Amino acid sequence: MSSPHPTAQQEAALKTGVWKAFDVVCDTAILLILEACWLGSRRFVDFERSTGLQKALISDRLKYLVQEGLLAKRPVGNGKHQEYILEERGLALFPTALLMLAWEQKWNASEGPEVKVFHTGCDHELIPELHCKACGDTVAAKDLAFEGGNAFMLGQKGFVKRRRQAGLNRTNTKIFHEVAEIIGDRWMALILRMALIGISRYDDFLLSTGIATNILADRLARAVDTGLMQRSRYQDNPPRYEYQLSEKARDLLSVVLTLIQWGQDWYEANPGEHAVITHSCGKTLHPVVVCQHCGDPACRDTSRLLMGPY
Numbered sequence: 660m661s662s663p664h665p666t667a668q669q670e671a672a673l674k675t676g677v678w679k680a681f682d683v684v685c686d687t688a689i690l691l692i693l694e695a696c697w698l699g700s701r702r703f704v705d706f707e708r709s710t711g712l713q714k715a716l717i718s719d720r721l722k723y724l725v726q727e728g729l730l731a732k733r734p735v736g737n738g739k740h741q742e743y744i745l746e747e748r749g750l751a752l753f754p755t756a757l758l759m760l761a762w763e764q765k766w767n768a769s770e771g772p773e774v775k776v777f778h779t780g781c782d783h784e785l786i787p788e789l790h791c792k793a794c795g796d797t798v799a800a801k802d803l804a805f806e807g808g809n810a811f812m813l814g815q816k817g818f819v820k821r822r823r824q825a826g827l828n829r830t831n832t833k834i835f836h837e838v839a840e841i842i843g844d845r846w847m848a849l850i851l852r853m854a855l856i857g858i859s860r861y862d863d864f865l866l867s868t869g870i871a872t873n874i875l876a877d878r879l880a881r882a883v884d885t886g887l888m889q890r891s892r893y894q895d896n897p898p899r900y901e902y903q904l905s906e907k908a909r910d911l912l913s914v915v916l917t918l919i920q921w922g923q924d925w926y927e928a929n930p931g932e933h934a935v936i937t938h939s940c941g942k943t944l945h946p947v948v949v950c951q952h953c954g955d956p957a958c959r960d961t962s963r964l965l966m967g968p969y
């Protein structure tokens with residue numbers, strides 16, 4: 660087991676926007692509710708029908724999303740009903756949702772979602788691409804340098820404890836299938852985030868994340884089983900292993916980068932606690948999701964989601 664007390668560095672990490680972003684979003688039930696919002700759900704009964712989650716769980720997560728400022732609750736029909744509307748902070752996650760959807764369609768085409776997104780700005784199918792705001796180039800992992808240790812660290816003590824539902828599966832989801840299992844699992848998302856910034860050895864994962872050894876071993880094994888990582892032995896006596904991300908996992912970089920940016924944009928961090936990602940153009944990376952066809956930023960207002968069959 661890891662140390663019962665978080666280190667000073669882990670404590671500092673808990674105060675960063677990056678930590679907050681992953682704490683809020685990396686939960687399958689939250690992702691399913693946000694998915695339902697993107698697809699037009701507003702009332703409790705819609706969320707119930709659309710997500711298949713238990714009432715108590717929906718109620719818990721809706722309350723949390725309102726408290727965190729992603730959703731607003733307002734009365735409709737002379738106060739007889741309540742509805743939940745995405746606030747700006749919630750709408751700002753839309754580009755991340757587009758990237759998650761695109762990942763799902765690329766890597767799970769056979770069971771992939773029957774949904775198309777159109778960009779009303781140019782009237783073409785919206786294929787999202789991640790660009791650097793400063794230079795306009797596409798963002799690739801090899802072009803990035805990461806600084807800001809604290810913002811990338813995370814102690815397990817910091818996660819908000821949440822009620823969970825057993826038996827969540829892919830039939831609960833409409834558009835996010837596998838990505839909801841990966842990003843919706845806070846430990847998996849954290850390990851992936853650390854791997855994307857260059858951590859590969861078991862001991863370094865343990866040191867940098869503060870995850871309990873049993874959870875770390877379980878998630879790394881699952882990452883190998885599901886084709887996200889390959890394991891290799893780099894030392895024989897005692898045996899030590901390292902984990903390399905597959906192309907499928909590296910493709911989640913844009914999702915992780917936009918989540919980091921969202922956390923830094925919408926949550927206060929102590930001065931000096933910001934994660935700094937530098938692009939090869941020499942400027943701090945501010946990732947922007949754009950439409951591949953016309954190059955304009957992709958947002959909810961100019962995107963139309965169509966559920967199949969068409």
Ligand SMILES: [Zn+2]
Nearest residue numbers: 791794938940
């Ligand atoms: Zn750039």
Ligand SMILES: [Zn+2]
Nearest residue numbers: 778781950953
């Ligand atoms: Zn466009």
